Amino acid sequence: MSTINQSGWRPTSPEKGEGSSDTFTGNRALMLEEPLIFEIGSNETTGVDFGEAPSGKSRLGGLERAKPINLPGLSEPEAVRHYTRLSRQNYAIDLGLFPLGSCTMKHNPRLNERMARLPGFADVHPLQPVDTVQGAFEVIHQLAHWLVTLTGMHSVAMSPKAGAHGELCGILAIRAALDAKGQQARKVILVPESAHGTNPATAAFAGFTVEDIPATAEGRVNLDALKARLGPDIAGVMITNPNTCGLFEPDLKAISDAVHEAGGYVYCDGANFNAIVGRVRPGDLGVDAMHINLHKTFSTPHGGGGPGSGPVVFSEALTPYAPLPFVERQGDHFILVEEETAGEHHAGSFGRMVAFHGQMGMFTRALTYILSHGADGLRQVAEDSVLNANYVLRAMEDVLDAPFAKSGPCMHEAIFSDKGLAEGFSTLDIAKGLIDEGYHPMTVYFPLVVHGAMLVEPTETESKATLDQFIGAFRSVAARAKNGEPALKSAPHHAPRRRLDETLAARKPVLAYKDAPKAEAAE
Amino acid sequence: MSRYFTQDHEWIQVDGDTATVGITTYAQSQLGDIVFVETPDAGKTVAKGDDAAVVESVKAASDVYAPASGTVVEGNPALADNPALVNEDPEGEGWFFKLTLSNAAEVEALMDEAAYKDFVAGL
Numbered sequence: 001m002s003t004i005n006q007s008g009w010r011p012t013s014p015e016k017g018e019g020s021s022d023t024f025t026g027n028r029a030l031m032l033e034e035p036l037i038f039e040i041g042s043n044e045t046t047g048v049d050f051g052e053a054p055s056g057k058s059r060l061g062g063l064e065r066a067k068p069i070n071l072p073g074l075s076e077p078e079a080v081r082h083y084t085r086l087s088r089q090n091y092a093i094d095l096g097l098f099p100l101g102s103c104t105m106k107h108n109p110r111l112n113e114r115m116a117r118l119p120g121f122a123d124v125h126p127l128q129p130v131d132t133v134q135g136a137f138e139v140i141h142q143l144a145h146w147l148v149t150l151t152g153m154h155s156v157a158m159s160p161k162a163g164a165h166g167e168l169c170g171i172l173a174i175r176a177a178l179d180a181k182g183q184q185a186r187k188v189i190l191v192p193e194s195a196h197g198t199n200p201a202t203a204a205f206a207g208f209t210v211e212d213i214p215a216t217a218e219g220r221v222n223l224d225a226l227k228a229r230l231g232p233d234i235a236g237v238m239i240t241n242p243n244t245c246g247l248f249e250p251d252l253k254a255i256s257d258a259v260h261e262a263g264g265y266v267y268c269d270g271a272n273f274n275a276i277v278g279r280v281r282p283g284d285l286g287v288d289a290m291h292i293n294l295h296k297t298f299s300t301p302h303g304g305g306g307p308g309s310g311p312v313v314f315s316e317a318l319t320p321y322a323p324l325p326f327v328e329r330q331g332d333h334f335i336l337v338e339e340e341t342a343g344e345h346h347a348g349s350f351g352r353m354v355a356f357h358g359q360m361g362m363f364t365r366a367l368t369y370i371l372s373h374g375a376d377g378l379r380q381v382a383e384d385s386v387l388n389a390n391y392v393l394r395a396m397e398d399v400l401d402a403p404f405a406k407s408g409p410c411m412h413e414a415i416f417s418d419k420g421l422a423e424g425f426s427t428l429d430i431a432k433g434l435i436d437e438g439y440h441p442m443t444v445y446f447p448l449v450v451h452g453a454m455l456v457e458p459t460e461t462e463s464k465a466t467l468d469q470f471i472g473a474f475r476s477v478a479a480r481a482k483n484g485e486p487a488l489k490s491a492p493h494h495a496p497r498r499r500l501d502e503t504l505a506a507r508k509p510v511l512a513y514k515d516a517p518k519a520e521a522a523e
Numbered sequence: 524m525s526r527y528f529t530q531d532h533e534w535i536q537v538d539g540d541t542a543t544v545g546i547t548t549y550a551q552s553q554l555g556d557i558v559f560v561e562t563p564d565a566g567k568t569v570a571k572g573d574d575a576a577v578v579e580s581v582k583a584a585s586d587v588y589a590p591a592s593g594t595v596v597e598g599n600p601a602l603a604d605n606p607a608l609v610n611e612d613p614e615g616e617g618w619f620f621k622l623t624l625s626n627a628a629e630v631e632a633l634m635d636e637a638a639y640k641d642f643v644a645g646l
Contacts, residue, residue, distance in 0.1 A: 445582060448583070502556075502581045503556035503558060503581055506556075506558035506559070506579075506581055507556075507558045507559075507606065507607070
């Protein structure tokens, strides 16, 4: 024998049937238990060494802090590890399919990121002299042109920072337009049952009274009920198209005509624009205002990945009331139209939504997305998002009840109900089961018009292979819920935490970290 | 004493010109675990159909309508600390508020227990 294994390394197959053993740390290999940041580090530790501040006479007059503030003290590696560990317990679009309905969780292209990091876009300041940010202004102006063209509208306010902020912007413009006409008595906004949940909240927040319009059995706006309610007290209607049942509202033009005839305005929630971008121009359907979620349709990061951005497009009728500022072109120069420089075009502007121009980083990403797709590419985005949603709908309708499957093809999202699940099993159990399968659950219990709703929006960025794998998992979990498999009631079994007690969390919420008794509380 | 029911799943127990209002067993089963109840202040006047109270479950927040017109005598003080009473005993200890009726005849348009039972069976 020429060689002999002296290292002692003898790989063996793990023996089957061995029970899982508890670890000393509570960690399970790469699944790490992480304490709160207040529970690690100490007051004596800091990531940065500053010299002692020079002592001087305090001018706070008795308001000086008397006790230590008790901020968590961590060294740099401790701080980096804390947040990296937490991030590993999260789910993200970069990890897998994110089927959250009405949220359009599509892939965020890396080209967008590259462009947004160019110093001329990333390092600009809103108070810089206009001559030094001409490139950034050109991006805003070009993006505005695309948004106005794609929607067939008259103008766009770029500054609103997200969907609900955009809704508020549109509704405030409607209020300003009505006030300018002396129609303060128009106080009612009609909101169909199939609209987004933020719509009634927006209208109420802006001081309007909200009234529901019922849905038809096919999941669409009841046109007759809406027409019957129109009158001199109606300020407008907020409608979502395609709606939250995943259906196109074919009567939107008729609705707009009727609302306009009655003296009101039409707000369209553009959250679901992905299904119709490049195919339908809301301006042609009589819409007066619509927000566009750049973080949905135009692929900028969503949620924790970056701020949202919700530009609002306006019809000619509402344009004079849109919020400032605007970037406008003068020859080959771009200017910022603000209060001092606003001409008669913006005489009725209701004010500002934010202090400055909006989300520059998102504008750069969205324009990159648009330019890299082109008009034909954007049309294909809509087609493929609808195709993918219909693929999921038809692949699931034999195991889950699909209440509007017979209404024809769905748009960008497929909806299912909890009808037919075993006694005691619910939509929540299916959602929790999907967590164990490694997916973020779909939107659940919304829209309210479908009992136990499950709203799945795959988006166009998922391949058939990815969809097939998801459908396999979804079908398996749905079958377990139909068969009443007891283990599903306590899912998730493999997540960092088991099923949480939502009732207890709502009845006895703990909203503030309570310091350990020995430490001094922060003021 | 007689008890009436609305199509919006409130019950009202009438005793002379005073009445007690709550939500039905069916309503609490649909809402799921109740986590918060807001009852009206004593002295508030409500018209039939007005928003009178708010009930919030893990699933949703809903308005509770006044089944009849009148003046609020008191809200159920027990619900502030223990909203679960609405799940445990919706048509008894989990009552929402008491009213002095301004028009006792209004309740006659509501359903009696048998009619409500049929109504729920048809949902």
